[in-house]
Amino acid sequence: MSAIAENIARIRSELPAKVTLLTVSKFHPVEVLREAYDAGQRVFGENRVQELLAKQPLLPLDIEWHFIGTLQANKVKHIAPFIHTVQSIDSPALLKEVDRQAARCSRSLRVLLEIHIAAETSKHGFGPDECRTLLRNGLADAYPHVRIGGLMGMATFTDDMEQVRQEFRSLRALFDELKPLAGDAFDTLSMGMSGDYPVAVEEGSTLIRVGTSIFGERSI
Ligand SMILES: *Cc1c(COP(=O)(O)O)cnc(C)c1O
DSSP states (O other), rough: OOOHHHHHHHHHOOOOOOOOEEEOOOOHHHHHHHHHTTOOOOOEEEEEHHHHHGGGSSSTTTOEEEEEOOOOOOHHHTTTTTEEEEEEOOSHHHHHHHHHHHHHHTTTEEEEEEEEEESOOOOOOBBBHHHHHHHHHHHHOOTTEEEEEEEOOOOOOOOOOHHHHHHHHHHHHHHHHHHHHOOOOOEEOOOOTTHHHHHHTTTTEEEEEEEEEHHOOOOO
């Protein structure tokens, strides 16, 4: 088995059956992604539009591509024809553009709302109250070509796992609170990366986004 296949097998063996492992393949070349694919991975995440557009045509069509980085509204049109889920919706304007581009492709696109849970101000996302207000005001029904599939969040980058746990716990609580407002598609709580996914899973994550623990350190 390759090191990548071993890493994937090890992480999968630690996960409850209901938790999806998303392979974060940013900065890694397609040959490396192919190894993960051959090890059975089908859910991949990228955070730059140009990089995703370069890789997607070179890899099998049954890959479920998730966009996980900051997305500029003027680039949505490039990924709308094939993207499975945009995890990083951080403004109503971006959601509106995803809806518009999905309509142009006659598709319905799945999105997650990114919630700002970390202490760092540099991370993106809606504040919890902002998100509550939007859903109470009917966000889930406002855009016919968008399905709101759940929430995504990134914890603070720290060794203090108790802080990380509290942040994940607050996101889980928000997820449970919003579920009744958000409609049937709302089933995904995307939280946990290489450094913190065991805690995220304990706190109720349904999808972890893992790069480094599968592929090793990124060179950039
Ligand atoms: C890079 C990235 C990850 C994966 O991080 P690792 O620490 O390499 O597992 C997860 N989520 C997002 C949004 C990222 O940008």
